[in-house]
Amino acid sequence: MDVASIPRFIRNALDRPGSVGIGAFQRVAAQAGAREDRFRDLAELPRPTLDDLADFCAIAREAARRTIDMRPFDVQLVGALALLSGHVAEMATGEGKTLSGAIAAAGHALRGKRVHVISVNDYLARRDAEWMGPFYEALGVSVGWVGQSSTPEERREAYARDVTYASVSEAGFDVLRDRMATSAADLIVPEPSVAVIDEADSVLVDEARVPLVLAGAADPGADAPEAAELVRRLSKGYHYELDEQGRNVFLTTKGTDAVEKALGGINLYESPDELTRINLALHAHALLTRDVDYLVRDGRVQLISQSRGRVATLQRWPDGLQAAVEAKEALPASETGEILDSITVQGLIRRYPEICGMTGTAVAVEEQLREFYGLKVAVIPPNRPCVRVDEPDRVYGTVTDKERALVDEIAKVHEAGRPVLVGTLDVSESERLAEGLRAEGLSCVVLNAKNDAEEAAIIAEAGARGAITVSTQMAGRGTDIRLGEGVAELGGLYVIGAGRHPSSRLDDQLRGRAGRQGDPGGSVFLVSLEDDLIAQHAAGEALPPADQDGVVRHKRAGWIVGHAQRVAEGANLEIHRNTWRYTRLLELQRGQVLEQRDKVLHGESAADALARARPERWKELTESAGEKVLGEAARQIVLYHLDRCWTEYLGFMSDVREGIHLRALGHRLRPLDEFHREAVAAYRRLEDEVARRSVETFENAVITEDGLDPLGTGLARPTSTWTYMVQENPFGDAFDRVLRRLGSTGGGRRRSGEEE
Ligand code: ADP
Numbered sequence: 043m044d045v046a047s048i049p050r051f052i053r054n055a056l057d058r059p060g061s062v063g064i065g066a067f068q069r070v071a072a073q074a075g076a077r078e079d080r081f082r083d084l085a086e087l088p089r090p091t092l093d094d095l096a097d098f099c100a101i102a103r104e105a106a107r108r109t110i111d112m113r114p115f116d117v118q119l120v121g122a123l124a125l126l127s128g129h130v131a132e133m134a135t136g137e138g139k140t141l142s143g144a145i146a147a148a149g150h151a152l153r154g155k156r157v158h159v160i161s162v163n164d165y166l167a168r169r170d171a172e173w174m175g176p177f178y179e180a181l182g183v184s185v186g187w188v189g190q191s192s193t194p195e196e197r198r199e200a201y202a203r204d205v206t207y208a209s210v211s212e213a214g215f216d217v218l219r220d221r222m223a224t225s226a227a228d229l230i231v232p233e234p235s236v237a238v239i240d241e242a243d244s245v246l247v248d249e250a251r252v253p254l255v256l257a258g259a260a261d262p263g264a265d266a267p268e269a270a271e272l273v274r275r276l277s278k279g280y281h282y283e284l285d286e287q288g289r290n291v292f293l294t295t296k297g298t299d300a301v302e303k304a305l306g307g308i309n310l311y312e313s314p315d316e317l318t319r320i321n322l323a324l325h326a327h328a329l330l331t332r333d334v335d336y337l338v339r340d341g342r343v344q345l346i347s348q349s350r351g352r353v354a355t356l357q358r359w360p361d362g363l364q365a366a367v368e369a370k371e372a373l374p375a376s377e378t379g380e381i382l383d384s385i386t387v388q389g390l391i392r393r394y395p396e397i398c399g400m401t402g403t404a405v406a407v408e409e410q411l412r413e414f415y416g417l418k419v420a421v422i423p424p425n426r427p428c429v430r431v432d433e434p435d436r437v438y439g440t441v442t443d444k445e446r447a448l449v450d451e452i453a454k455v456h457e458a459g460r461p462v463l464v465g466t467l468d469v470s471e472s473e474r475l476a477e478g479l480r481a482e483g484l485s486c487v488v489l490n491a492k493n494d495a496e497e498a499a500i501i502a503e504a505g506a507r508g509a510i511t512v513s514t515q516m517a518g519r520g521t522d523i524r525l526g527e528g529v530a531e532l533g534g535l536y537v538i539g540a541g542r543h544p545s546s547r548l549d550d551q552l553r554g555r556a557g558r559q560g561d562p563g564g565s566v567f568l569v570s571l572e573d574d575l576i577a578q579h580a581a582g583e584a585l586p587p588a589d590q591d592g593v594v595r596h597k598r599a600g601w602i603v604g605h606a607q608r609v610a611e612g613a614n615l616e617i618h619r620n621t622w623r624y625t626r627l628l629e630l631q632r633g634q635v636l637e638q639r640d641k642v643l644h645g646e647s648a649a650d651a652l653a654r655a656r657p658e659r660w661k662e663l664t665e666s667a668g669e670k671v672l673g674e675a676a677r678q679i680v681l682y683h684l685d686r687c688w689t690e691y692l693g694f695m696s697d698v699r700e701g702i703h704l705r706a707l708g709h710r711l712r713p714l715d716e717f718h719r720e721a722v723a724a725y726r727r728l729e730d731e732v733a734r735r736s737v738e739t740f741e742n743a744v745i746t747e748d749g750l751d752p753l754g755t756g757l758a759r760p761t762s763t764w765t766y767m768v769q770e771n772p773f774g775d776a777f778d779r780v781l782r783r784l785g786s787t788g789g790g791r792r793r794s795g796e797e798e
């Protein structure tokens with residue numbers, strides 16, 4: 043039945059609550075099609091307005107055809123219109139989201155908005171900006187990109203364009219660094235306006251609670267080796283235990299006794315510094331595994347980013363955990379730092395008044411997109427129907443049986459020359475598999491610890507005849523896999539998942555690498571009942587037995603796997619909600635501090651305040667140093683204390699969060715309420731403290747006609763700063779554990795970072 047012939051009220055009822063109908067967009071795309079000829083023969087395309095969307099689409103289509111040799115399909119226009127209306131467009135892999143996103147970004151820009159296209163990584167930011175460049179130019183829209191190695195000047199220039207492409211981390215780091223500017227001329231990022239987010243679910247949901255951090259240099263943690271040595275002597279199950287999900291580790295009473303004794307009879311729970319140190323060492327010892335969570339190369343710890351499954355170059359954990367892991371590996375401690383400021387990805391994105399995005403897997407997170415961002419999903423049909431064959435999971439009793447089956451299956455498929463792409467869950471699995479294949483005389487390419495550009499080039503070849511590519515989840519994301527000569531006749535690309543992911547979206551993203559644009563293709567997942575997913579999230583379930591050959595044919599097998607995945611998804615959502623509950627207030631306060639900071643930076647509010655507080659001194663200094671110099675000195679004094687007090691506030695609140703559960707338990711209070719009460723009170727103190735310290739400094743400051751002497755006045759800022767992304771937060775451990783004991787789910791986490 044034709045969709046248009048269904049009465050509207052039934053169509054509305056068929057729509058999922060979080061989804062938007064696309065009928066109106068389809069009609070505009072059809073109108074644009076009818077006007078195609080009108081623009082085909084024009085020597086010069088008019089600059090479109092957004093008053094007539096069909097005209098805009100027709101002109102954009104013609105511009106893309108002329109400049110980048112792609113005539114946008116109707117579904118791409120429909121996707122772009124959904125983005126222009128502020129939705130998340132669900133479009134499958136290979137449908138051409140890059141072009142849809144560019145049409146939408148151009149549309150937003152032509153409405154007079156400044157647009158940031160948030161891409162998955164630096165490589166794609168640059169590739170997409172350069173690829174789409176001529177298209178933008180034809181529409182009179184300027185475009186730029188930012189990458190990790192861009193200089194401040196290049197960044198400022200890129201952000202001055204109508205459309206700027208940047209990865210979420212670069213965009214966030216620029217916002218954080220701006221936060222430390224001591225002169226308005228040093229600012230880099232303009233006011234946020236529109237964000238067009240590529241791989242929207244991964245940014246908005248999976249990475250939402252990840253903090254982006256700006257840190258400044260301080261002393262290295264000298265005590266870490268001692269703590270590492272101490273925890274190395276503790277035994278699992280006796281001195282410490284892991285929770286059922288293996289995310290948290292905690293000392294037992296026996297363990298606490300042993301540690302207290304080793305530390306000279308202290309009371310651990312009355313020595314917060316010692317407790318933190320021991321917890322960090324224990325976390326590094328019991329939860330972080332070499333070659334899974336990090337590699338040791340050239341005497342340095344290199345993190346493996348879990349969501350990307352590759353070495354995150356230049357990344358580090360923040361202070362404590364980094365030192366703990368270095369001590370565990372008996373490496374010298376690298377420089378550590380103090381957190382000057384931080385913002386979560388969710389907080390970063392919510393700064394944009396308008397948000398939209400595209401991804402292959404949005405419907406599964408419709409609820410979160412609505413809850414956290416007020417976004418709705420528009421499901422865009424494929425240009426050509428998908429004919430990929432997705433086989434049911436094959437379940438094995440043990441990892442050994444699964445891995446053997448994996449090698450056999452790859453060998454069988456490869457025999458005919460059909461290309462195989464294997465998705466593994468972590469680096470060590472990739473390496474084991476590559477070894478297994480080699481033993482069978484099969485050569486493969488392994489992607490996991492390479493840079494994005496290299497990965498992209500390799501993954502692009504994964505559809506060639508006879509190719510075997512082994513890759514962790516995100517390797518080469520955003521790169522097209524085209525089928526080689528004669529591969530379609532062999533059935534197209536065959537994707538094998540070496541285990542189901544903690545979210546069905548990740549499974550779907552892996553599957554989606556085959557069968558793009560109506561290509562033939564196939565997918566299957568091999569799962570073992572010993573996989574982490576099952577062990578952690580279906581722990582209480584009775585597991586069906588395997589047959590002689592190691593295969594589990596029992597009909598419960600499939601259910602268990604799906605069940606474990608749903609439990610994992612639920613746990614992740616709970617962690618997301620929980621983190622947001624705790625960070626929301628801090629981010630509101632951060633916004634207020636920044637508003638104040640802006641006034642100091644751009645105006646005379648510092649001078650006014652100090653002149654009012656100490657009129658005598660002000661008068662005296664005006665005479666000796668001059669009004670202009672004095673105004674600038676006042677600005678520097680207040681900025682310094684504002685930043686300093688905020689840093690201290692963040693540190694204080696992180697301690698509060700860590701200890702809150704104990705206090706809340708003692709007083710039968712809800713931890714969150716208690717946390718909020720503390721935050722509100724401490725924030726009020728912060729405001730008073732900034733004023734008090736600023737006046738105090740002003741009274742003693744060395745100010746001459748040459749200006750303020752910052753060192754003489756004791757206002758030294760950190761000599762070096764760096765930024766990183768925290769993957770997960772280990773400091774919540776004790777806290778989350780109690781939460782879980784109280785019946786809610788919390789989460790343990792891990793940090794990783796990026797250093798400059
Ligand atoms: P996605 O991000 O949706 O997976 P991409 O934007 O990477 O897809 O595009 C996939 C491929 O399809 C690219 O190689 C691109 O050149 C091609 N493509 C996209 N749109 C068109 C079009 N309208 N006509 C021809 N090729 C297109």
